[in-house]
Amino acid sequence: MTHYTFPKHFFWGSATSGPQSEGRFPDDGKGDNTWDYWFQQEPHRFHNGIGPDKTSQLYKHFREDIQLLKATGHNSFRTSIQWSRLFPKGTGEVNPEAVAFYNNYIDELLANNIEPFINLYHFDLPMALQEKGGWLNRDAVLAFEHYAKTCFELFGDRVRYWFTQNEPIVPVEYGYLYQGHYPCEVNLNHAIQVGFHSALASSLAIKAYREGKHDGQIGIILNLTPSYPRDPSNPKDVKAAQIADAFFNRSFLDVSVKGHFPKDLVKIIKALNMIPDYQPKDLAIIQQHTVDLLGINYYQPRRIKAKETPLPTNPHIPMPDDYFDYYDMPNKKINPYRGWEIYEKGIYDILINLRDHYGNIPCFIAENGMGVENENRYRNEAGYINDQYRIDFYKDHLRYVHQAITEGANCLGYHVWAGLDCWSWLNSYKNRYGLIEVDLSQNAQRRMKQSGLFFKQLSTQNGFSD
Numbered sequence: 001m002t003h004y005t006f007p008k009h010f011f012w013g014s015a016t017s018g019p020q021s022e023g024r025f026p027d028d029g030k031g032d033n034t035w036d037y038w039f040q041q042e043p044h045r046f047h048n049g050i051g052p053d054k055t056s057q058l059y060k061h062f063r064e065d066i067q068l069l070k071a072t073g074h075n076s077f078r079t080s081i082q083w084s085r086l087f088p089k090g091t092g093e094v095n096p097e098a099v100a101f102y103n104n105y106i107d108e109l110l111a112n113n114i115e116p117f118i119n120l121y122h123f124d125l126p127m128a129l130q131e132k133g134g135w136l137n138r139d140a141v142l143a144f145e146h147y148a149k150t151c152f153e154l155f156g157d158r159v160r161y162w163f164t165q166n167e168p169i170v171p172v173e174y175g176y177l178y179q180g181h182y183p184c185e186v187n188l189n190h191a192i193q194v195g196f197h198s199a200l201a202s203s204l205a206i207k208a209y210r211e212g213k214h215d216g217q218i219g220i221i222l223n224l225t226p227s228y229p230r231d232p233s234n235p236k237d238v239k240a241a242q243i244a245d246a247f248f249n250r251s252f253l254d255v256s257v258k259g260h261f262p263k264d265l266v267k268i269i270k271a272l273n274m275i276p277d278y279q280p281k282d283l284a285i286i287q288q289h290t291v292d293l294l295g296i297n298y299y300q301p302r303r304i305k306a307k308e309t310p311l312p313t314n315p316h317i318p319m320p321d322d323y324f325d326y327y328d329m330p331n332k333k334i335n336p337y338r339g340w341e342i343y344e345k346g347i348y349d350i351l352i353n354l355r356d357h358y359g360n361i362p363c364f365i366a367e368n369g370m371g372v373e374n375e376n377r378y379r380n381e382a383g384y385i386n387d388q389y390r391i392d393f394y395k396d397h398l399r400y401v402h403q404a405i406t407e408g409a410n411c412l413g414y415h416v417w418a419g420l421d422c423w424s425w426l427n428s429y430k431n432r433y434g435l436i437e438v439d440l441s442q443n444a445q446r447r448m449k450q451s452g453l454f455f456k457q458l459s460t461q462n463g464f465s466d
């Protein structure tokens with residue numbers, strides 16, 4: 001039997017976000033964000049027509065939910081403040097209902113010995129700012145700085161772990177290249193400008209946090225998807241994988257940890273004549289305000305081969321994948337519901353890369369999980385979902401996390417996605433991730449899953465054996 005014991009004070013918990021869990025209520029004073037607007041315009045795009053107004057209704061259930069988080073062994077928990085809840089117009093007047101709600105939520109977590117990890121931006125731009133150009137407009141950066149500062153002032157006396165953004169590359173990719181987020185453009189030039197402004201916004205928030213002399217740490221949460229070349233001995237595949245890595249990982253990783261953009265990415269952007277608009281002081285701000293702590297979301301790797309498919313003929317909109325092709329590796333393990341490859345060793349490779357090339361920055365696994373459709377079929381006689389596949393998924397990844405720690409990686413915790421089943425953007429409630437079921441057919445009733453019991457044991461024992 002092997003025992004996997006994790007370091008003392010390891011963070012065991014889960015993550016969600018405001019827009020995916022809270023829901024909207026008539027008296028809550030929340031303003032529209034891009035998801036609210038998009039759902040009003042095109043509800044058919046959202047799986048089963050369930051939109052951001054419903055979600056898991058945590059706004060009303062948070063006390064009960066926190067008891068469930070406690071029962072599943074959480075010592076820490078991440079959510080995000082909804083910008084459009086605190087500032088219904090993105091800036092201007094603060095919504096007092098939001099302040100009361102987040103105060104009660106944070107206090108309830110602390111009263112139950114659950115450390116709140118609070119993120120500021122999880123894909124949810126207030127619509128009033130989107131109407132003025134969104135992240136393309138430098139005003140959004142300044143509005144974000146003000147929003148961040150306000151959050152630190154309101155809640156920074158109790159919240160010790162702050163994060164500026166979750167997966168900032170995702171709104172860039174899906175909002176401006178691959179059409180999965182509003183405004184659904186296909187425009188690399190805009191993607192680069194939005195990426196730059198997001199990076200600057202994060203740095204300005206870090207600057208504000210440090211200037212406010214708050215007692216805590218501030219970081220960012222990045223989805224790191226290691227880029228593996230089809231054939232590691234083929235220089236063309238290796239080069240292609242490095243370019244994909246520059247676009248999708250190092251773009252925000254280098255900025256956040258090292259304070260500069262990756263040289264190879266800048267070279268490509270220069271050659272395309274797409275250097276974003278910026279002010280001379282911006283680069284110094286970015287350089288001087290790097291993160292204390294890095295959250296890592298890991299779900300899948302990226303398999304890459306040298307470009308084989310021809311580029312479309314003119315007019316051609318430049319895309320990152322002009323420089324590489326995706327490689328469909330035979331016999332890979334897959335989560336069929338999400339279509340994502342499951343490659344457990346990827347989590348180890350990320351941690352070792354951070355150890356060796358990013359100064360072994362303190363980090364933690366901020367999301368890891370498995371979305372499964374129709375979990376009802378796994379309900380046992382007692383009425384609980386027996387999600388052994390999720391338990392196996394966690395253990396298979398945790399063995400590698402443990403190995404990386406043994407080899408010196410500075411990993412401080414493991415958060416799963418998600419504590420409670422939550423709303424997944426366009427996928428709505430198609431795939432469930434939770435340790436705790438949310439039964440939409442029964443007035444959002446909550447029920448522990450088998451994985452919730454496992455997680456409690458994992459946290460209590462600070463590890464597992466097998």
Ligand code: BG6
Pocket residue numbers: 017020166167223297338367371417423424425427431
């Ligand atoms: C992460 C996000 O990318 O993955 C979450 O931070 C998201 O917001 C999660 O819900 C799972 O992905 P999906 O697309 O299945 O919801």
